[in-house]
Amino acid sequence: MTDMQTNPIIALENLAIGYEKGNALLSGVNLSVGPGEMVALIGRNGTGKSTLLKSMIGLLPMMDGACYMDGAPLHSYDLRKRAQKVSYVSSQVSQLPSISVLELVTLGRMPHTGWMGRLEEQDRSMVTQALEEVQMGSFLNRKLDQLSDGERQRVMIARAFVQNTPLMVLDEPTAFLDIPNKYELIRLLSGFRDGGKSIVYSTHDLETAMMCADKLWVIHRGQILEGAPEDLGISGVFNSLFDTTGITFDEEVRRFKYTESLKGSIELSGEPENALNWTGSALERLGYDVKDGADSRIQVSYSEQGYGWILSHNKHTNSFENIYSLARFLIKEN
Amino acid sequence: MKIQTRSFLIMGLLVLLLVALALLDIRLGSVRITFAEIIHHLRGSEHLSEQQLIILNKFRLPRLATALLAGAALPVCGLQMQTLFRNPLAGPYVLGISSGASFGAALVVLGAGATGIVATWNLAVAAWLGAGMVMLLLLFVSFRIKDVMTILILGIMFSSGLAAVISIMQFFSQAAALKSFVIWSMGSLGNVTGLQLQIMTWAILPLLLLSFLYLKVLNGLMLGEEYAVTMGIRIQRTRIVIFATTSILTGTITAFCGPIGFIGIAVPHMARFLFRQSDHKILLPATMLTGMVVLVLSDIISQMPGTERVLPINAVTSLIGIPVVIWLVIINRKSQSL
Numbered sequence: 229m230t231d232m233q234t235n236p237i238i239a240l241e242n243l244a245i246g247y248e249k250g251n252a253l254l255s256g257v258n259l260s261v262g263p264g265e266m267v268a269l270i271g272r273n274g275t276g277k278s279t280l281l282k283s284m285i286g287l288l289p290m291m292d293g294a295c296y297m298d299g300a301p302l303h304s305y306d307l308r309k310r311a312q313k314v315s316y317v318s319s320q321v322s323q324l325p326s327i328s329v330l331e332l333v334t335l336g337r338m339p340h341t342g343w344m345g346r347l348e349e350q351d352r353s354m355v356t357q358a359l360e361e362v363q364m365g366s367f368l369n370r371k372l373d374q375l376s377d378g379e380r381q382r383v384m385i386a387r388a389f390v391q392n393t394p395l396m397v398l399d400e401p402t403a404f405l406d407i408p409n410k411y412e413l414i415r416l417l418s419g420f421r422d423g424g425k426s427i428v429y430s431t432h433d434l435e436t437a438m439m440c441a442d443k444l445w446v447i448h449r450g451q452i453l454e455g456a457p458e459d460l461g462i463s464g465v466f467n468s469l470f471d472t473t474g475i476t477f478d479e480e481v482r483r484f485k486y487t488e489s490l491k492g493s494i495e496l497s498g499e500p501e502n503a504l505n506w507t508g509s510a511l512e513r514l515g516y517d518v519k520d521g522a523d524s525r526i527q528v529s530y531s532e533q534g535y536g537w538i539l540s541h542n543k544h545t546n547s548f549e550n551i552y553s554l555a556r557f558l559i560k561e562n
Numbered sequence: 563m564k565i566q567t568r569s570f571l572i573m574g575l576l577v578l579l580l581v582a583l584a585l586l587d588i589r590l591g592s593v594r595i596t597f598a599e600i601i602h603h604l605r606g607s608e609h610l611s612e613q614q615l616i617i618l619n620k621f622r623l624p625r626l627a628t629a630l631l632a633g634a635a636l637p638v639c640g641l642q643m644q645t646l647f648r649n650p651l652a653g654p655y656v657l658g659i660s661s662g663a664s665f666g667a668a669l670v671v672l673g674a675g676a677t678g679i680v681a682t683w684n685l686a687v688a689a690w691l692g693a694g695m696v697m698l699l700l701l702f703v704s705f706r707i708k709d710v711m712t713i714l715i716l717g718i719m720f721s722s723g724l725a726a727v728i729s730i731m732q733f734f735s736q737a738a739a740l741k742s743f744v745i746w747s748m749g750s751l752g753n754v755t756g757l758q759l760q761i762m763t764w765a766i767l768p769l770l771l772l773s774f775l776y777l778k779v780l781n782g783l784m785l786g787e788e789y790a791v792t793m794g795i796r797i798q799r800t801r802i803v804i805f806a807t808t809s810i811l812t813g814t815i816t817a818f819c820g821p822i823g824f825i826g827i828a829v830p831h832m833a834r835f836l837f838r839q840s841d842h843k844i845l846l847p848a849t850m851l852t853g854m855v856v857l858v859l860s861d862i863i864s865q866m867p868g869t870e871r872v873l874p875i876n877a878v879t880s881l882i883g884i885p886v887v888i889w890l891v892i893i894n895r896k897s898q899s900l
Binding site: 285286307308310311320326327328331336338339343 | 775784785788792794795
């Protein structure tokens with residue numbers, strides 16, 4: 229473990245990033261990524277996630293501080309050497325040319341080929357392997373603009389993968405993806421990490437990041453915090469991450485909750501279990517606290533006629549056939 | 563069929579077509595020279611009369627050579643511009659180079675006074691200087707400005723500005739001078755002979771060869787400059803080399819032949835459609851070859867076989883280019899690679 233800390237693949241020292249002189253987005257940034265580590269960069273829109281990622285791989289100039297890649301200052305690498313150390317997947321998806329999947333992924337071999345870009349057998353097999361890996365092996369001749377968001381993102385990642393760099397940097401790779409595609413993509417990146425690569429990616433999805441990342445970088449109030457997801461959990465940073473917006477972090481279930489204002493509390497009883505759970509989440513969505521001994525009560529039941537909900541409060545009793553009508557009623561009452 | 567085999571097959575067919583068109587191009591004209599005579603002549607035997615020889619060596623072969631050079635070079639510039647700016651409408655003229663050449667030509671022709679007669683040499687030198695001036699301005703700008711789209715907009719502004727100045731000059735010029743200038747601006751492949759042709763050849767061939775050194779880089783640029791940098795491409799240097807090549811190629815051709823419209827934009831699209839490839843290793847030679855075929859064909863059409871009249875080449879290339887682009891855009895959008 230100490231080995232990991234002494235030889236980071238990338239180390240940022242007192243880095244300042246931003247676009248205008250004297251107006252840094254982030255400054256005094258000290259971070260590192262060890263070999264075979266997966267780091268998720270978390271932060272709200274406009275806090276400088278993309279800027280940080282671009283600055284640390286040399287796409288944007290640093291305002292201050294230094295970046296060491298594999299022990300040597302970033303600027304000491306020529307572009308080709310740098311391209312052999314770090315690959316990048318942009319968050320920009322517009323303006324991609326309509327070239328074929330195979331042509332696109334092959335571009336990833338550029339830093340390793342000669343001036344004519346001639347491909348050896350090894351290059352070709354790497355490309356086909358990567359395409360198999362991302363399950364796009366049967367899409368070789370498909371054009372990029374004929375792919376779904378998930379397929380296109382996997383192809384972009386395959387391109388970065390064949391660049392065969394110890395570090396991969398990805399800017400919001402899971403944006404635009406549905407849940408299965410999101411998990412598939414994270415699984416893919418975790419696989420690369422298990423194969424020894426270091427991965428840095430930015431995301432808004434704290435839940436998946438907490439499931440797979442070795443380390444989080446959390447941008448919060450102009451500061452950047454570094455640590456294992458659980459360390460940051462203990463520090464309580466998640467609770468205050470979105471503190472201005474009525475969103476709080478529920479440590480018990482480790483996810484964010486929207487709790488703008490509590491409208492009251494309701495006791496919930498009955499069966500079956502799953503109907504109870506769903507009713508509970510509906511109440512949460514509507515801003516009610518589920519609590520035993522509350523003045524209002526909801527009794528859930530199930531018979532051959534279907535589910536039923538009986539709400540008793542203020543000495544009135546109302547019954548509902550589905551959660552939707554229950555919810556409409558509660559909203560009207562308030 | 564494997565895509566590579568297909569590409570070589572199409573290239574072979576294009577070469578055959580080019581040879582056939584080239585022979586036809588030499589044969590056309592008021593003085594009769596048969597195919598057999600041309601072939602014998604090209605193989606070194608003496609079958610031609612004095613008059614035929616002069617016509618062949620002083621007029622028809624130089625015109626063919628000019629068509630081949632311009633036909634290869636303008637579309638290559640267009641391809642490079644389309645890839646660099648990632649814009650299917652970019653072409654050799656977007657940088658304002660040809661407007662610079664026109665400005666130089668206008669200064670000489672319209673300034674020549676009532677006769678409007680100017681030696682081709684003066685015209686070519688002036689046009690070349692005009693193009694060079696714009697090129698220097700452009701290179702200066704591209705050292706300063708990071709964003710390639712800004713450069714594109716500036717190029718278009720240079721063009722429009724120079725066009726405005728030229729129209730003012732035209733407004734105040736004498737009728738005869740105005741006519742010579744208008745004729746120059748319609749383009750001609752027939753005015754380049756002797757030393758001029760040599761100069762043009764030496765300006766164009768090395769740069770066409772140079773463009774082959776940038777095949778890999780052009781491929782890398784397809785994903786945009788940001789990705790290109792992360793794949794090891796020195797973007798500033800690449801941009802300057804591409805601007806300089808395009809400027810010299812376009813400037814030289816415009817100086818000697820006048821503006822030749824549309825093949826710079828249309829031919830790369832034709833090549834993409836024919837070869838169904840976006841790999842510049844295929845696309846660049848394909849574009850050169852297609853361009854030569856198209857310009858030689860345009861030259862044949864411009865001579866209106868069977869008549870004594872000759873159409874301006876600029877009009878012919880446009881009339882060929884426009885329907886092709888429209889067809890590609892509307893009917894065959896999927897085959898477009900940009």
